[in-house]
Each structure stands twice: as C-alpha cells, then as structure tokens.
Amino acid sequence: MSASRLSLVLLATAALGACATVAPMAPAPSRASIAKTPTELWTPEVAPQPERIMLAVHAQGLSSTQADALAAFADDWRAGGRGPVTLQAPVGGPDPAMVSRSTEGVRALLASYGAQVHVSGYEAKGDPRAPLIVGRERYAVSLPTCGLEWGNISRSATNEVQSNFGCAVSANIAAQIANPGDLLGPAEITAIDAQRRGVVLDKYRKGEVTAAARDDQAKGTVSQVVK
Structure with missing residues (x-):
C-alpha cells in the first residue's frame, strides 16, 4: 500500500472515531x-392535609359535645377553608332512622355556619357503632x-x-x-351584592353622595388631648 493511500485510510479511521466519541453530559442545573x-x-412548599372528625350516631341526634366540636371545626374552616365540607354517613350499620336524624343535624348545623356540605354514604359492614365522618381538605406549609x-458570597462570576x-x-x-x-393561588371571588350596587348607582345618577354615612368608628383618632 502506497504512503498516500495509507494516509487516507488513517484519516478516515480518525474521522470515524471522532464521530463515535460521546460528548460528556452537562451537569444538572442547580x-x-x-x-x-x-x-x-x-x-414554601404547600401540600394538602385532610382533616377528619368522627361523630357517634345517637338516637336523640347531636349531643352538646358534638355540637361544640362541629362549631370549632366550622371556625377553622372559615378561617382557612378551601372547598366544600364532606359528610359521610354509614350505610348498613346503625339504625337508618338514627343515621338520618344525626346526618341532617350535622348538615344543618354546618350550613348555618356558611359551609357547603356534600353528603355521601360509606359501607359500614354491619358495624352498629360506625360513625359519621365530617372532613375537609386543609393545607399545610413546610x-x-x-x-x-453558606456559599462563598465573594464568588459572583455566574451571577x-x-x-x-x-x-x-x-x-x-x-x-x-x-x-x-x-x-397556591387567590381565593374564589364571592358573589357581588347586587342590591347595594343598585343603591350606589342610583345615587350616582342623581348626583348624590355615594359613600356610606360616616360614624365614629370611621375616624382614625387614636387618642384625644385635653386642653
């Protein structure tokens, strides 16, 4: 094989080797x-955290202790609630009449606090002590x-x-x-007060003052100096 032909073969081999070389992977960005x-x-990382309370089914309906527990539950829901409150009633366990009475008592009490209650049933599998389950989804932040x-704050070349x-x-x-x-995002906008809006627009069209009446609670005075 001539020298020129040998050089061509070596160059082709080197080119193929260069094509087969795998470039090193770039490190994952920090x-x-x-x-x-x-x-x-x-x-901050926010994750859902279910909250549940169990209420025994009583023949007379809700007890005073259960009513207090539901009131505290509703206060927590109003302070930081998102979404509806769920109420699960046992099916195939306690007496159906007792379950119906207690379920309606829980639903009515929660609704009086402004909660939207979703009622459903769950299989009690013959357990006569199966409870009512009231729950909601709250959020916890880590x-x-x-x-x-600490990194080296004097090194800022990468900005x-x-x-x-x-x-x-x-x-x-x-x-x-x-x-x-x-x-996670803004809360849902509540419904507008159409009646109040109508009153304000009517006063505006008549050229009247649209602001609410001023009272002592609207003042910003924090103290009074007696002269």
Whole structure:
C-alpha cells in the first residue's frame, strides 16, 4: 500500500472515531442557577392535609359535645377553608332512622355556619357503632430550614442567587400566613351584592353622595388631648 493511500485510510479511521466519541453530559442545573430572585429559590412548599372528625350516631341526634366540636371545626374552616365540607354517613350499620336524624343535624348545623356540605354514604359492614365522618381538605406549609450552609458570597462570576439569601423572609411569611392554601393561588371571588350596587348607582345618577354615612368608628383618632 502506497504512503498516500495509507494516509487516507488513517484519516478516515480518525474521522470515524471522532464521530463515535460521546460528548460528556452537562451537569444538572442547580436551584440557585434556575432561580432569578431569592424568593424563587426559597418558595414554601404547600401540600394538602385532610382533616377528619368522627361523630357517634345517637338516637336523640347531636349531643352538646358534638355540637361544640362541629362549631370549632366550622371556625377553622372559615378561617382557612378551601372547598366544600364532606359528610359521610354509614350505610348498613346503625339504625337508618338514627343515621338520618344525626346526618341532617350535622348538615344543618354546618350550613348555618356558611359551609357547603356534600353528603355521601360509606359501607359500614354491619358495624352498629360506625360513625359519621365530617372532613375537609386543609393545607399545610413546610418551612425551610435556614442557615445550614453558606456559599462563598465573594464568588459572583455566574451571577447566581446566593444559596441562603431570602430563606428567612420566605420562612417568616409562610409561618405567619393564616391559610397556607392562599400560597397556591387567590381565593374564589364571592358573589357581588347586587342590591347595594343598585343603591350606589342610583345615587350616582342623581348626583348624590355615594359613600356610606360616616360614624365614629370611621375616624382614625387614636387618642384625644385635653386642653
């Protein structure tokens, strides 16, 4: 084989070898490199957490203790509730008349507190002590643990968010929020007061004052100085 032909074969072999070479995989991007601001780096994590209370079925309906428990349940729901309240009644367990009486008592009491109650049944499998199950879905937020590690804040060539910046702010906000579900999105808008809107529009068309009447509670005075 001539020298020129041998050189061509070697060049072709080298080219094929170069094509078969696999480029090394790039490292996965870090959270700091993805986040644009410290608050994006330390976003609180919110997860659903079901809440359930069990109520025994009584012949006389709801007891005073059960009514107090439902009142506390309704207060928690109004303070941080999202979605309807579920009420599951046992089927094939206690006396049907007793179950119906207790179910209606629970539903009416919760409805009086403004809760939207979804009633359904579950198989009690012949258990005469099967309870009524009242539940709702609440949300819990996990707080980040700050100060565990610090990066070198003098190295800023990549312009990344510093690893611990913003952690304390996000943790404080998450700990103070009344309803963690609000971190997932805004609450649903309630229905408008059409009657009040009609009154205001009527006064506006007549050129009258549309503001509500001013009283002492509308004043911002916190103290009075006696001269």
